[in-house]
Amino acid sequence: MSEALLEVRSVVVHHGQLKAVDDVTFTLNDGEVLAMIGANGAGKSTLLRTIAGLHRATSGTIALNGRDLAKMSPHRRVQLGISLVPEGRRLFSSMTLEENLRVGAYHARKGPFTIDRIYELFDWMPERRRQRAEQLSGGEQQAVAIGRALVANPRILLLDELSLGLAPIVIERIYALVPDIVAYGVSVLIVEQDVAQGVAVADRVHCLLEGRTSLTGVPADLTLEQIDHAYFGAELSPTPPPGAVAP
Amino acid sequence: MTWTNVVIQGVLIGGFYALFACGLSLMFGVLKVINLAHGDIAVVAAYVAVFLTPHLHLPEVWAFLVVVPLFGLIGYVVQRTLIQKSIDRDPFTTLLVTFGLSVVIENLLLEIYSANGQVVNIGSLISQSWHPTSIVYISYVSLTVLGVAVLVLALLQLFLSRTGLGRLIRAVADDREAAQLSGANYRHVFGIAAAIAFATVALAGIAYGMMTQFAPTSGGVNLLFAFEAVVIGGIGSLWGTLVGGIALGVAQQIGAHINPQYQILAGNLLFLFVLAVRPQGFFGKKTAFA
Numbered sequence: 001m002s003e004a005l006l007e008v009r010s011v012v013v014h015h016g017q018l019k020a021v022d023d024v025t026f027t028l029n030d031g032e033v034l035a036m037i038g039a040n041g042a043g044k045s046t047l048l049r050t051i052a053g054l055h056r057a058t059s060g061t062i063a064l065n066g067r068d069l070a071k072m073s074p075h076r077r078v079q080l081g082i083s084l085v086p087e088g089r090r091l092f093s094s095m096t097l098e099e100n101l102r103v104g105a106y107h108a109r110k111g112p113f114t115i116d117r118i119y120e121l122f123d124w125m126p127e128r129r130r131q132r133a134e135q136l137s138g139g140e141q142q143a144v145a146i147g148r149a150l151v152a153n154p155r156i157l158l159l160d161e162l163s164l165g166l167a168p169i170v171i172e173r174i175y176a177l178v179p180d181i182v183a184y185g186v187s188v189l190i191v192e193q194d195v196a197q198g199v200a201v202a203d204r205v206h207c208l209l210e211g212r213t214s215l216t217g218v219p220a221d222l223t224l225e226q227i228d229h230a231y232f233g234a235e236l237s238p239t240p241p242p243g244a245v246a247p
Numbered sequence: 248m249t250w251t252n253v254v255i256q257g258v259l260i261g262g263f264y265a266l267f268a269c270g271l272s273l274m275f276g277v278l279k280v281i282n283l284a285h286g287d288i289a290v291v292a293a294y295v296a297v298f299l300t301p302h303l304h305l306p307e308v309w310a311f312l313v314v315v316p317l318f319g320l321i322g323y324v325v326q327r328t329l330i331q332k333s334i335d336r337d338p339f340t341t342l343l344v345t346f347g348l349s350v351v352i353e354n355l356l357l358e359i360y361s362a363n364g365q366v367v368n369i370g371s372l373i374s375q376s377w378h379p380t381s382i383v384y385i386s387y388v389s390l391t392v393l394g395v396a397v398l399v400l401a402l403l404q405l406f407l408s409r410t411g412l413g414r415l416i417r418a419v420a421d422d423r424e425a426a427q428l429s430g431a432n433y434r435h436v437f438g439i440a441a442a443i444a445f446a447t448v449a450l451a452g453i454a455y456g457m458m459t460q461f462a463p464t465s466g467g468v469n470l471l472f473a474f475e476a477v478v479i480g481g482i483g484s485l486w487g488t489l490v491g492g493i494a495l496g497v498a499q500q501i502g503a504h505i506n507p508q509y510q511i512l513a514g515n516l517l518f519l520f521v522l523a524v525r526p527q528g529f530f531g532k533k534t535a536f537a
Contacts, residue, residue: 052428078430090425092418103418106411107430152430 005030005187006051006082006156011060013043013050020046022211023060028156033178033188035202037195039231043211044191045087048158051189052084053077064156081109081155087164089145091133097144098129104148111153112184118147121180139170146177156187163194175201195227209233252383253504254497259385261476261496262393263458265489267451268473269400270444276483277420277440280330280341284348285473286466288445289452291352292318293461294360296367296453308369311453315446322445323438330441331434349466356463367456392454396492399447400485407485416440420483468511475518481528490529 004027013021021043028034036044049055051062053074062069064080072080092100101115119126122143128136133144142162149157163171171194178188178201192198199205199219207215207230215222215230271285282288295317296310303313329348333340369388376386407413418426419436427433455461455469472495480491495514502513521528 054424054427073432074424074427075430075432078428084428086425086428090422090428092421092425094421095414095417099414099417102411103414103426103431104429106415148429 004028005032005065006189007061007063007066008047008051009061009063011047011050011062012058013046013055014058015046020211021050021057021208024208024211024213025060026206026213026216028187028189031182031185031187032204033182033190033202035190035192035198035205036208037192037198037205037227037231038208038214040193041210042208044208045160047208048084048160048189048191049086052082052158054084075107078152078154079107079109081153082158083149083152083154083156084158085142085145085149085160085162087160089138089141091136091141091144091148093132093134095133096130097125097133097136100133100144100148101151105151108151109153113150113153115151118151121150121177122147138166139174142166142170142174146174150181150186154186156189157181159188159190159192161191161193163192163197171197195231199227207231249382249504253500255383255385256389257497257500258493259389259393259496260500261493262396262489263389263451263454263492264472264476264495265480265492266392266396266399266454267448267469268476268488268492269403269485270447270451271470271473272477272480272482272485272488273403273440273447274444275477277416278326278330278334278437279338280334280345282330282444283342283345283470284352284466285345285444285448286468286470287349287352288318288466289448289455289469290356290461290463290466292449292452293367293456294356294365296456297365298360307367308372308457310367311450314453315450318449319442319446322442325445326438326441327434331437334437353463353466360463362462362464364460364462365456366460367453369457373457388457392458395450395454396489399450400489403443403447404485412439472514475514478528479518479521481531484528484530487528487530494529 006028008027009025011021011024012019024047026034036047038044046055050057053069053072053076057070064082069077092103095103098115101118105115125143125147133141136144162174166174175197182188190198190202202219205215205217205219205222205227206213207227209230210233215226267289271282274280274282274285292314296307296314300307300310300313305313329344330341333344373388376384378384407417415426415431415436416439418429419431419433423433426436455465476492476495477488478491479494480487480489494517498517499510499514502509
């Protein structure tokens with residue numbers, strides 16, 4: 001695993017007194033899709049935001065291609081190839097669709113994604129590019145948020161709760177894009193409460209429970225019971241199923 | 248006809264208020280910092296124009312060529328050091344720090360230059376004016392200041408809407424964290440916004456010194472008018488600031504025409520009226536600098 005693109009080792013993150021992420025270790029390889037699943041408050045988003053540089057890890061290391069990111073601010077990490085699509089879209093609401101993409105492209109790395117490429121990926125965008133971001137529907141805003149992250153040409157795309165507040169059909173359409181994005185050589189780390197969506201697109205699954213790793217594996221090898229147990233905690237089933245990592 | 252002149256004088260002074268206020272509006276919109284030293288920075292710029300630029304053998308009329316870029320630089324440095332440090336602590340600290348800065352500036356100016364009134368000497372230009380009718384008179388200096396104010400606001404608007412760096416400033420104003428995630432170093436962007444604020448208020452300070460006498464403590468009352476212009480026009484809208492400045496200027500001139508003692512009172516009444524009836528101002532929006 002020395003060839004890992006992103007290496008997260010024994011990371012602990014606190015929110016004040018609360019230990020939100022407790023000793024989590026995983027790697028993300030080149031071209032891989034990893035789904036981080038878990039219930040509300042399991043620490044998934046905090047972990048993602050820590051990787052993006054918005055939170056400081058209390059201990060542990062996060063390295064990109066072996067390079068420690070600890071001292072780097074979020075904008076430096078973008079320049080190194082880590083882009084986060086934040087929970088709740090967070091578009092620049094006073095700006096048009098195109099201006100949102102242009103902000104994303106301003107400090108972009110070299111790579112395949114340009115604003116025109118984003119317009120090819122989302123063919124409805126060109127004719128609405130002058131519309132204010134706040135006038136777009138939730139699903140459209142999510143697409144713009146993904147586009148804004150992609151034009152920076154990340155090596156790793158971090159997707160935080162894409163499905164939040166969206167209709168199932170819209171969620172499906174957005175997740176259908178993940179293989180296209182991976183085809184450009186981008187690795188994807190997804191955080192998702194919607195287990196079915198996460199598991200469907202992922203090469204590997206990493207389940208968090210109360211800040212700790214409760215299960216890891218390849219979707220095909222995992223049963224629904226295993227995932228349920230890892231997702232909700234021990235009280236749902238009397239004996240720990242095989243394959244589960246003791247918390 | 249007399250009232251026509253009153254309104255014209257109000258519009259002319261309103262242009263100055265807008266020039267004075269646009270930096271305040273920008274600092275608040277982008278940094279969320281209310282710079283209580285804003286007025287004092289203008290006064291310092293006027294003192295620099297009067298006492299230091301003559302050493303460069305530069306006529307005081309052209310002092311702005313040196314002073315404005317200089318204050319842009321000072322703005323960037325003050326932001327990246329003093330103001331950023333206080334933002335990092337908590338937003339309330341910025342009020343204390345900029346208030347402290349204001350006190351320090353005023354007292355330093357008193358110490359160095361005494362409380363005597365000064366003017367930026369522009370020779371006979373000051374007294375020249377245009378008389379389209381027997382009652383209406385338009386001072387060339389005031390007209391120039393209004394023209395400069397409109398030009399500065401137009402350039403600023405163009406910069407914010409058409410350039411990459413301008414968009415970055417608006418992005419940081421909209422959502423600082425999301426802007427960071429788009430690769431923006433928000434501290435640098437803050438510095439740029441502060442540089443613009445300092446440069447524009449330095450220009451306003453020199454204009455003030457051309458139009459009237461100033462003293463070390465002149466900053467406070469101008470800061471008040473700038474606040475009123477920004478609130479009346481609506482926070483986060485540059486053209487709103489111009490309209491707010493003009494509305495304030497006209498109200499003051501009408502008050503002064505009724506009774507010279509009512510000048511400031513009339514402006515304050517308009518300010519309170521707008522706050523009561525339309526708290527977001529004429530052009531106020533939820534988000535800044537669209």
